[in-house]
Amino acid sequence: MVTIEENALNYAKQKEGSFIIKTISASGGCCEMPIKSLCIEVLKNFKSNKNYISYEYNGIKIFIEKGLKLDDEILVYRKLRLPLVGNIFGVKGVSIKYI
Numbered sequence: 001m002v003t004i005e006e007n008a009l010n011y012a013k014q015k016e017g018s019f020i021i022k023t024i025s026a027s028g029g030c031c032e033m034p035i036k037s038l039c040i041e042v043l044k045n046f047k048s049n050k051n052y053i054s055y056e057y058n059g060i061k062i063f064i065e066k067g068l069k070l071d072d073e074i075l076v077y078r079k080l081r082l083p084l085v086g087n088i089f090g091v092k093g094v095s096i097k098y099i
Contacts, residue, residue, distance in 0.1 A: 002055040002062055005077035009058060011087055017042040018061040019076050020052075021091055023068065036096045038068075040076065040089040069097045 012019060020043055025036045048054055052063040062076060074093035081087050
């Protein structure tokens with residue numbers, strides 16, 4: 001089950017956007033293993049492809065990159081709201097699968 005916290009939901013509705021949850025990676029780390037992190041964005045008119053799993057909550061779509069580890073309960077929430085930077089979002093129930 002996917003849910004969106006009220007502050008994050010209101011922001012996405014205001015921007016008429018969808019939540020995109022994907023990985024970003026950088027080289028480095030121990031033993032030359034790439035370091036990966038989750039990136040949560042709100043994008044308007046996002047065109048999904050085969051690389052994403054789609055969910056919907058209260059009219060807002062959530063696209064989660066395939067290959068991520070998903071729990072039974074997924075929560076998208078607003079972590080911070082910073083001047084000049086804007087909103088920073090987080091997600092619980094989604095993690096990176098290292099092979």
